[in-house]
Amino acid sequence: MALLNINGSDVELQAEDAMPLLWAVRDIAGMTGTKYGCGVGLCGACTVHIDGVAERSCQLTVGEVTGKAITTIEGLDPDGEHRVQQAWRELNVPQCGFCQSGQIMQAASFLAEKPDPSDDEILDAMSGNVCRCGCYQRIVAAVRLASTGS
């Protein structure tokens, strides 16, 4: 039994300490916005925030995040209106959409830390998040839009 704080609520989960957070969130907590893409921390589809910082949930165990604030895409904004989500909609970013919750979580954390990034900083910050459909041009534009409003 684990006690995790997810999206501001304490939840008891039937998950052993060694279980990757990804599977605890998806299978046990039943929140499926966080995606499995590689399991080795190389695609970013499973990105969540731990105490506000983007992390790969497949690379963290339940034990490691106990007592920390976990935010998933479902909890990024209570109304789903985070400026990054809005920018994504304004630019019609996704194709298949599967990687996008991870992309959005990565971008939101990055912009919180670096509100006015350069293009190169955006490209670098987002390079751990794979989009096989190849939406990068719009992803980068959406991060910029969320950052500067233009």
Next chain:
Amino acid sequence: MLKYLEETQVTGTGSLLVQKLSRRMFLGTGTAFAIGAFATQAQAFPTWATGATAMPNGVREDPLIFVSIDEDGTVTLVAHRSEMGTGARTSLPMIMADEMEADWERVKIIQAEGDEPKYGNQDTDGSRSLRHHIQAARKIGGAVRHMLAAAAADRWGVDAATVTVANHEVKSASGDVLGFGDLAEAAMAMPVPAHDEVAYKSEDAFRYIGKGQVQITDLRDITTGDAIYGADVSVEGMKIAVIARPPVVGGRALSFDATDALNVPGVISVHELPYSNIPAKFAPLGGIAVVAENTYAAIQGRESLIIEWEAGPHGGYNSEPFMEEMKAAAGQPGVVLREQGDPDAAFADAARTFGQTYTQAHMAHIAMEPPAALASVTDQGIEIWAPVQSPYTTRTDVAEAMGVDPANVKVNVTLLGGGFGRKSKADFVTEAALLSREVGAPVRVQWTREDDVRHSFYHTASAERIEVALDEDGKVTGWKHNSVAPSILSTFAPDSGQQFFIESGMGHVDMPFDIPNVRCHNGKAMAHTRIGWFRAVSNVPRAWAIGSFVGELAAELGRDDRQMWLDLIGAPRSIDPVAEGYPENFWNYGEPMDEFPIETGRLADVLNMAADGIGYGKNLPEGEGIGLAVHRSFVSYVACAAHVKVVDGNVTVPEMHLAIDCGYAANPERIESQMQGAAVMGMTLALHSGITYRDGAVEQGNYYDYDVSRSDNYPRNVVTHIVPHPFSVHSTGVGEPGVPPVAPAIANALFHATGKRKRDLPMGVEV
């Protein structure tokens, strides 16, 4: 000219373009569209024949199947094609909505289950969704608009010709207004008008079609995490399975020990699944399945299995020697598929000849979503939830594997987290059904990324040998192209080692250059793995070979690349396949040649559009270059102009222009997104994607050894040019044809940047 194109040319870069467009993503209120000439002067659009009629279950045009209207005015439209990122789930309903004058804000989209007898063909593959269903979508929308008008006219006791339908309302001449919801029941009970009784909207009255200002259907859910993909469906009592499959196709477990696996907390049971060997169509590979309470336990359980595998008949498959064999075969005469003029005489009489061989390794699709499917098998029947490109063949495949009637199988289609051809094969769904029956509970099968990389249906590996005969003026008088690659047919039937007509039609025998003597032939190569289709299929190696060869030939002859292309393409002509020696069974993507001819002028036009767009011929610093390529595939014409810059010894692409002629552009915004995606996938396969085999097993496993282009090195500033056409110029393919010209354009640009010529895909990031 489309407004979209004006924007393209004004703004100059793709990212700006998207931004500008989407900032105005309002949906105009439209102009009132008078039914006016209802039944008396109907202006039905001229229809045309497509290959859709030859597809299983063809096309359905009955509005009562696709449209329903609630009393609150909500219009529900059925999307019968799968959504894997191309926008089919948006674009076809959008066309229906526009033609029926529905307000997109009040339209709800539901996904059809796998039922082709009801909905028509659902195999979302071959870049066919718009090409085959655009006419039906307009017919459905137009018919419903007429039914709404007729119902309102009845209510008011007026002539239907006097009412107008606009933006979810019907108005009488005297100013009475009824909403779609008010008319819902009466309208849907009206007789469905025949095509020639319908006055369709004129193109200038379109509100959504051709505009590219509609948000994709699932946009909000995707951005909030609420969108449902294959692994996101749960049902009561569901178990999770992860399967250890034979490392070599056709292999099997000689023995296995599940003791440790069964001791993993959460593991419930272990099952051996029946094995298969090629040709087994889309049957599962078999293996040892671990069923557990959750995914983590299932993965842990699988890692704890001790299995002794027998490799089977393909244990000797090794990529390096196999490629050498294919290259050797490409240099020998193969089975002649196209013979035009007298190529042997042309080569005998040539002032000189020139030839090169190009290769490509296997590729796996690695859609972001690894395969996953949920099956619930009960006495009442089988229910499936899965991300499948072809839900109806999924249904029949599962029925066959389970020995039941397809009527007892229901396939619910989730969103697909990418497909690229992989998810038209339902092996992973059949696995779930077999296990659900074994376990007596619903089972979701989850593939890991390693499973996906190692057990796919792979893009074929290939060697393509092209030779030309040249006269004293350097004019090409003869062309020989031997294509050698294991065939997709080996997945379906005993392997002859020869390709079949569909593969030959993808850029091999339809080589469009104006050359008098041509031979296209096919050397033998046996399949030793499951060969499947990957976005753009055989067009990838053909465009790679032909596009690279044109660049090499230009260099060899000391000519300008663009001029070399234009010289080879020749004067604009509509190709006569008989006169040019095409095989009798030539496959024009299943389309009739008279409606979808091969027009070389359109090839030249897109080439020039891309070249002009990038500023072809401009001076560039050392270490930079521009390359071109153009290719017709899926009945569309796409050119790529790539700007390569070598940075710290790595290939980068600071700018790329893609020009597409896909006939009428129904949703330019999604066409642009497909071209942006094709640029990235094209660069990925140019630089990174190589699946290789050792002793029959795939050597790669995950992103650490099978990487893709990422945001730190992808084609930046992709600018899309769309050739404007009226609706009467038939819409053609979009999802696939952007990919083939990208790799040869990059290679040609790299040559200009460095003087180095790459002939083998993947070429690697480092120069």
